Amino acid sequence: MRVVIIGAGVAGCVIARGLSRMPGLEIHCLERVEPGDHAESGTGLNIGPNAVQALRATDPELAGLIDDASLEWKNWRVSLTDGTVLFDLPLKDVSPSNGWRLRWSELYRVLRESAEGLIRYGCTVEEMGKTADGSGKTFVRWSDKDGAHELTDIDLLIAVDGRFSQTRNIFAGGVNSRQIGVAIFRTLIPDTSDGLITDYEQWFNGPNRLLAYRVPPGHIYIAGTFPIPLDGETPDELKTAEALRAAYTPRSAPPSDQAKWMIDTICSPDSELHWARIQESEARHCEPDANVLYLGDSSNGMVPTLGQGATQAIEGACAALSAIENRMAAGDTDVRSWLAAIEASRSERIRFVMEFSLEASDTLLAGSDPVEGTLKKRSPAFLEKLKRLYNDIGTIGSARPEEERAAG
Ligand SMILES: Cc1cc2nc3c(=O)[nH]c(=O)nc-3n(C[C@H](O)[C@H](O)[C@H](O)COP(=O)(O)OP(=O)(O)OC[C@H]3O[C@@H](n4cnc5c(N)ncnc54)[C@H](O)[C@@H]3O)c2cc1C
Structure with missing residues (x-):
């Protein structure tokens, strides 16, 4: 059976590698960028315990490679920028697993190396669509440095081409995005904090929030948010050093040592901030x-x-791998039934995760009170949801032993 994967990012690499180890599948993974091009290298990622658990159950070797490239995310603390601590949660209180924190470029490097030989880089997809026979199969036409190419009779096309998915544009007419009225900037800088910043922390001044943690090797990731008008771009005057200093400096007390170091760092003339707006689709x-x-x-x-x-x-790539492997083990080679199984296992889970992520964004919105909002996050109801988020990953994992899967 022919499977074509569009995109070799986070989900693309995990699914390409996993499917390549299943018998009877011919895998092609087409990636737009050239090898070694990590467009988001100025970013750190904290990856939740749910992904760690899902990947350990599905591909423990790959999870081990990410262990080696990351630091453990063990704790989540929320304070005000004057140093008042509001929330301090060891992740072990809500999950048997910790998370990961690492550079985005490192995650891409590890994942792409682990899918070596499966990815064709530098591909520009020119056209894709359904085959005319009504079978549900698809075709893809693309070009790369060697010229034009085509794959037809594709049994399963997997779109893992990110937020602005070309595949979804073509097959579903695009993605409806919704802004929530919050600007976000990020920067990744060598660690000169002298131990002030280590594990995952957030600091509020009103609804304006800083977030930072250390990532290997020796860098600190800082992200900042503040409210902006719902439908507009982030005004330039809010991006200046003066505006940022005012946004995060507490009025009635001096900033904590951590907050001072972050404010000085982001307001330094050398700082390189990457700007975006928070949205969901x-x-x-x-x-x-x-x-x-x-x-x-x-x-x-x-x-x-x-x-x-x-x-x-x-998590989604692992869930899809498990569903496909289980269907195939049951002798089911009907791709429509695979898709139905994956949708059934994912739709409620994704609805919950998206709604919960939005609910937890309350403290970032204009007019919000971070103290009241953060104290709510200490409530049993919020902590129960966090447990559900970090642990309810569904049926993930292979019935086949690791050695057998590695052999394909
Ligand atoms: C600033 C910032 C901070 C973030 N922080 C976190 C965090 O701390 N924790 C977290 O879990 N998530 C975080 N995220 C989100 C996370 O990075 C994304 O959700 C994640 O990368 C999505 O993975 P993906 O595989 O769907 O897509 P991507 O990782 O974006 O991969 C898509 C791949 O498809 C390729 N591609 C795109 N179009 C085409 C095409 N037409 N043809 C071929 N290839 C194509 C791209 O080059 C890319 O390699 C953050 C995102 C941003 C922007």
């Missing part, structure tokens, strides 16, 4: 009349508040 899992599966951001672009974007890309 409507979930879609597969096409009703073509054998197209969406995973990761092409399926469910979500607000980043709970660090679930890459996390769900991994």
Whole structure:
């Protein structure tokens, strides 16, 4: 059976590698960028315990490679920028597993190396669509440095081409995105904090929030948010050093040492801040009349508040691998039934994760009270949801022993 994967990002690499180890599948993975091109290298990622558990159950070797490239995310603390601590949660209180924190470029490097030989880089997809015979099969035409190429009779097309998915544009007419009225900037810098910043922390001044943690080797990732008008771009005057200093400096007390170091760092003339706006998009899992599966951001672009974007890309890829492997083990080679199984296992889960991520963004919105909002996060109801988020990954994992899967 022929499987074509569009995109070799987080979900693409996990699914390409996993499917390549299943018997009877011919895998092609087409990636737009050249090898070694990590467009988002100025970013750190914290990946939730749910992805760690899902990947350990599905591909323990790959999970081990990410262990080696990351630091453990063990704790989540929320304070005010004057140093008042509001929330301090060891992740072990809500999950048997910790998370990961690492550079985005390192995650891509590890994942792409682990799918070596499966990925064709530098591909520009020119056209894709359903074959005319009504079978649900698809075709893809693309070009690369060697010229034009075509794959037809594709049994399963997997769209893992990110938030602005070309595949979803073609098959579903695009992705409806919704802004939530929050600007976000990020920067990744060498660690000169002298131990001030280590594990995952957030600091509020009103609804303006800083977030930071250390990632290997020796860098600190800082992200900042503040409210902006719902439908507009981020005004330039809010991006200046003076505006940022005012946004995060507490009025009635001096900033804590951590907050001072971060404010000085982001306001330094040398700082390189990358700007975006927080948004989410409507979930879609597969096409009703073509054998197209969406995973990761092409399926469910979500607000980043709970660090679930890459996390769900991994969890979703693992869930899809398990569903396909289980269907195949039961002798079922009907791709429509695979898609139905994946959609059934993912739709409620994704709905919950997206809604919970949005709910947890309350403290970022204009007029919000971070103290009241963060104290709510200490309530049993919120902690129960966090347990559900980090642990309810569904039926993930292979019935086949690791040695047998590695042999293909
Ligand atoms: C600033 C920022 C911070 C974030 N922080 C976190 C975090 O802390 N934790 C977390 O879990 N998530 C985080 N995310 C979200 C996370 O990075 C994404 O959700 C995740 O990368 C999605 O994975 P994916 O596999 O769906 O897509 P991607 O990783 O984006 O991969 C898509 C791949 O498809 C390729 N591609 C795109 N179009 C085409 C095409 N037409 N043809 C071929 N290839 C194509 C791209 O080059 C890329 O390699 C953050 C995102 C941003 C922007």
